[in-house]
Amino acid sequence: xxxxxxxxxxxxxxxxxxVAFLFGIIAARLAIGLPKRVxxxxxxxxxxxxxxxxxxxxxxxxxxxxxxxxxxQLLRKIGIRIVFSWEATVIAATVVAFPLIYRTIxxxxxxxxxxxxxxxxTLGLSEWTIFWxxxxxxxxxxxxxxxxxGFARALGEFxxxxxxxxxxxxxxxxxxxxxxxxxxxxxMQTALIWVLLIIVISFxxxxxxxxxxxxxx
Amino acid sequence: MSLEVNITKKLxxxxxxxxxxTENECLGLLGASGCGKSITLKCIAGIxxxxxxxxxxxxxxxxxxxxxxxxxPQKRRTGFLFQQYALFPTMTVRENVEIVLRxxxxxxxxxxTDEILEKLRLxxxxxxxxSQLSGGQQQRVAMARxxxxxxxxxxxxxxxxxxxxxxxxxxETELAEILAAFSGTILFVSHNRDEIYRLxxxxxxxxNGTIAALGTTSELFRNPETLATAxxxxxxxxxxxxxxxxxxxxxxxxxIILETNQNIPDGTxxxxxxxxxxxxxxxxxxxxxxxxxxxxxxxEPFRIQEILTLTPESCQNxxxxxxxxxxxxNKTGQTKTPLIRFISGTQDPFFSSQEVHLIRRLCIxxxxxxxxxxxx
Numbered sequence: 069x070x071x072x073x074x075x076x077x078x079x080x081x082x083x084x085x086x087v088a089f090l091f092g093i094i095a096a097r098l099a100i101g102l103p104k105r106v107x108x109x110x111x112x113x114x115x116x117x118x119x120x121x122x123x124x125x126x127x128x129x130x131x132x133x134x135x136x137x138x139x140x141q142l143l144r145k146i147g148i149r150i151v152f153s154w155e156a157t158v159i160a161a162t163v164v165a166f167p168l169i170y171r172t173i174x175x176x177x178x179x180x181x182x183x184x185x186x187x188x189x190t191l192g193l194s195e196w197t198i199f200w201x202x203x204x205x206x207x208x209x210x211x212x213x214x215x216x217x218g219f220a221r222a223l224g225e226f227x228x229x230x231x232x233x234x235x236x237x238x239x240x241x242x243x244x245x246x247x248x249x250x251x252x253x254x255x256m257q258t259a260l261i262w263v264l265l266i267i268v269i270s271f272x273x274x275x276x277x278x279x280x281x282x283x284x285x
Numbered sequence: 286m287s288l289e290v291n292i293t294k295k296l297x298x299x300x301x302x303x304x305x306x307t308e309n310e311c312l313g314l315l316g317a318s319g320c321g322k323s324i325t326l327k328c329i330a331g332i333x334x335x336x337x338x339x340x341x342x343x344x345x346x347x348x349x350x351x352x353x354x355x356x357x358p359q360k361r362r363t364g365f366l367f368q369q370y371a372l373f374p375t376m377t378v379r380e381n382v383e384i385v386l387r388x389x390x391x392x393x394x395x396x397x398t399d400e401i402l403e404k405l406r407l408x409x410x411x412x413x414x415x416s417q418l419s420g421g422q423q424q425r426v427a428m429a430r431x432x433x434x435x436x437x438x439x440x441x442x443x444x445x446x447x448x449x450x451x452x453x454x455x456x457e458t459e460l461a462e463i464l465a466a467f468s469g470t471i472l473f474v475s476h477n478r479d480e481i482y483r484l485x486x487x488x489x490x491x492x493n494g495t496i497a498a499l500g501t502t503s504e505l506f507r508n509p510e511t512l513a514t515a516x517x518x519x520x521x522x523x524x525x526x527x528x529x530x531x532x533x534x535x536x537x538x539x540x541i542i543l544e545t546n547q548n549i550p551d552g553t554x555x556x557x558x559x560x561x562x563x564x565x566x567x568x569x570x571x572x573x574x575x576x577x578x579x580x581x582x583x584x585e586p587f588r589i590q591e592i593l594t595l596t597p598e599s600c601q602n603x604x605x606x607x608x609x610x611x612x613x614x615n616k617t618g619q620t621k622t623p624l625i626r627f628i629s630g631t632q633d634p635f636f637s638s639q640e641v642h643l644i645r646r647l648c649i650x651x652x653x654x655x656x657x658x659x660x661x
Contacts, residue, residue, distance in 0.1 A: 186332045187371035187427075189358035191385045191434045201384060205375035 069258065072238045073246035074265065076157070080242055081222040084161035085169075088218050091162075092169035093211070097199065099170075100177050118167035122227025125163055129232045133159070156233035157240050161222035169218040176210025177203060216277045220270055286469035288438050292328055292338035292348075301325065301335075301494035311464060311471040313485030313502065315478060315517050321494040322474040323368075326440045329472070330365045331358035343437050364436030368443045370427040372415040378402070378426050379411040385434045401429045405463070420448045421456040428463055438470040445480060457483070478518045482506060490514045512555050512659035520655070521560040521625040528553060534656070538622040540600040543573050546651040555657035560590070560627040562653035566646040573649045575599045580623065593624040596644060 095114060099107055117125055133150040134140050143150060150156050180203060188198045204211070226244035233240035235249050243266050250259035287308040294301045301321040305312075316322045327333040329340055331347065334355060340348040342363065347356040373381050379398060386394040402408045405425045415423055424444060431439065444460060445453045461484060464471055475481050481488050482502055490498040490505070490513055497513035498505055509515040515523055524538040528549045535542045536556055543556065566574040577593040584590075600621075626647070 181369070181371065183367045183369065183371040184373065186327075186330070186358070187365060187367055188373070189332070190330050190361070190363055190365040191430060192359045192362070193384065193387075194359065197384070197387065202373050202375075206373075208375075 069261070070237065073241050073243045073262065076154070076238075076240070077223055077242040077244075077266075080154070080157045080161050081219050083158045084165050084222040084225075085215055085219045087158070088162045088166040088169050088222070089211075089215055092166055092173055092214060092218070095170050096174035096177055097203075099174055114170055115167045117163050118171075122164070122225070123231060126160065126228035126231025129156075129159060129163065129228060133232065151232060152234045152236060152240065154233070154239055157225075157229050157242055160228035160232050161225045164225050164228065165218035165222040168221050169214040172214030172217060173207060173210055176207040176213075179210075180206050213277055216273060220273050223266070223270065223273070286343055286437060287341075288329070288343075288470045288472075289339075289341040290325070290329060292325075292335035292340060294324065294328065294333070294335045296321065296324065296494065299494040301328075303489075303491070303494070303496055304338075305489055305496065305499060307470050307472070307487070309468065309470060310487055311473055311485045313481035313488035314472060314474045314491060315481050315488055316474075316476060316491035317517065318476055320491045322476075322491055323442050325491070326365065326442055326472060326474055329361075329438075330363045330440065331356060331361045332365075362435070362437045364431040364434060364439040366424070366427055366431060366439070366441045366444050369447055370415075370423045372423060372426055372430075374415055377412050377414055378407055378418070381415070381426055382430050382433055385430055397433055401433050405429045419452075421452055421459070424448075424456060425459070428460070432463075432467075436469075438472065439464070439467055440472045440474070442474045443476070444473075445475075445477070460484075476517075478506075490517055492517075509557070509655060510657060512657050515555070515557045515655060515657050520557045521627075522563075523555060523557040523657070524622055525554060526556040539624065540595045540621045541573075541575055541649075542601045543649060543654060544651050545654055545656065547656075549656060550658075552658045552660075553656045555659055557655040557657055558624075558649050558653060559655075560625045561588075561629070562650060563593075563624065563626040564648055564650065566648040570648060573651055573654075574646055575649075577624070577645050577647050579643050579645060587629070589628045591626045591628065593626055593645075593647065595621055 099110055099114075102110065130151070131137060132139050133143070133156070135144070135151065140150065150159065184202065184206075185198060188202055193202075224244060225242070226248065229240070229242060230245055230248070235241055235245050241249065243262050247259050247262045247266075250256070250262065287306065289306045291304040292301070298319075299321070301324055303321070303325055314322045314325065324333055328335045328348075329342075335348065335350070337350040338348070339346060339350070342361065346352070346354050347361045348354060373384070376384065379402065382398045382401060383394055386397055389397065399408075402411055405428060407422070407425055407429060410418060410422060410426075415426060418426065441460075445457060448456055457480065464484070473481065473485055485502050487500065488498075488502045488505060489496055490511070492513035497511045498509065505514055506518055509518055509520070512523065524536050526534045526536045526543075529535045529542060531548050532545045533542055534545060534549055534553070534556055576596040576599045578596055579591050580594050581592040582589060583592075
């Protein structure tokens with residue numbers, strides 16, 4: 069049996085989580101400083117990838133990175149092809165993992181008592197110091213939770229991945245794609261192995277989240 | 286070390302409009318909850334931006350709406366002690382202090398931190414997190430952190446409200462010592478008149494965002510002058526009144542006309558008498574003496590509280606014609622506002638008596654009668 073989907077899935081999810089985490093933390097920090105209405109609208113936009121059908125995400129990504137799009141042509145000029153590449157799996161997983169990470173981090177940033185930050189300011193600490201030494205440590209549980217949720221979501225990504233990265237064995241075939249591919253080809257046994265494997269992996273990813281969460285309350 | 290504030294800010298229920306100057310003293314800000322005390326401090330610290338006006342700390346303009354100056358809190362060098370202390374929960378006591386001194390070299394930082402921790406008796410807790418400390422200890426950490434930032438002025442926002450009552454006096458004594466060592470200006474916000482009285486030489490009374498009184502604390506306690514001040518310093522008996530002569534004032538709510546020992550100032554429209562200033566009338570005494578029904582008597586730990594209503598026979602001003610509309614109901618004397626009297630425990634012959642509904646002849650001494658204005 070070919071185990072490449074497992075490694076592709078793990079590699080893709082790790083990369084996607086890291087990228088989505090960086091964007092998520094920046095977006096969350098910027099969002100909490102915004103006026104309420106602006107924040108509400110931005111929030112909806114940033115949350116959309118969570119609720120839209122994966123095919124819509126895939127379609128939009130194709131529009132952006134496709135061969136005929138401005139971005140796609142620009143990338144082609146410098147010799148990068150996104151569509152049907154491994155990088156495309158990362159992009160698809162990043163987009164769907166981002167809302168979960170962003171929302172979780174933002175929620176825990178908002179939990180911080182404003183007077184703690186005000187006190188830090190009156191003590192002369194720079195906004196940068198406040199963010200790194202006070203806000204981030206205080207939101208560490210939220211950051212971990214966000215990363216775990218984002219990783220689990222990235223691991224399960226299927227629709228958008230299939231549309232933009234395709235089903236190329238040993239290159240873009242992640243576990244969810246492999247399951248679909250095997251079942252499609254009537255290879256139920258292979259499909260079942262992958263199904264069981266992804267259930268076990270997901271279980272052990274989510275488990276610490278709950279154990280950790282209980283400790284906090 | 287001076288502070289000059291002249292700001293306005295529109296808030297949900299009123300407009301904050303304060304203007305005062307203070308120098309090298311502990312100035313108390315007394316006011317009911319939500320009267321704008323904390324917002325005033327936050328404006329000075331730069332946490333909240335006023336709509337207009339200016340704030341000058343030691344000659345440095347930190348805010349001026351006309352000249353478009355608005356320094357961030359980091360550059361204002363104000364020490365702010367928050368109600369809940371606002372310590373950094375993920376850091377130890379030592380780290381809470383050290384982060385303020387980040388700009389110093391390591392050895393210097395350590396030395397300064399050691400000094401302040403020792404001064405505030407915090408060395409033994411230096412490795413603990415704030416959540417492991419008591420309220421009083423947390424407050425000392427907040428003070429230590431604030432003092433190492435070498436503030437030009439110190440602002441304390443209800444510093445004792447988060448403490449258990451039995452701890453308060455001890456913590457207050459400690460805080461008073463630390464504050465005494467600070468040579469600059471201190472602003473102390475509280476809704477507790479006792480704290481202000483003990484800690485502040487001068488005080489400012491805020492009511493719905495405007496200054497109702499500003500003056501020496503002891504003087505304002507002796508002669509509050511305004512209705513808002515009288516209420517906030519805890520005077521129990523206050524009623525609307527109007528002068529009926531140079532030294533006579535009618536108090537319809539109490540049903541009596543009182544004599545004063547001074548000419549009544551223009552604009553006087555309230556009178557007040559402290560509950561412990563109402564006393565038994567001497568035999569043959571007549572000035573401001575009336576018969577009261579003791580309608581309720583309550584034993585408190587160290588004193589008795591009596592609720593007094595005027596006997597209908599003593600009522601003086603039903604037929605005065607000033608309150609025609611309500612004179613019908615006033616005839617019985619039952620609708621009069623009762624007065625409250627405190628009697629210190631052991632000196633009163635009735636202390637052990639549970640008897641109520643007795644009639645007493647009591648005197649409201651003209652020397653203790655307070656004449657107030659309410660401009661709002």
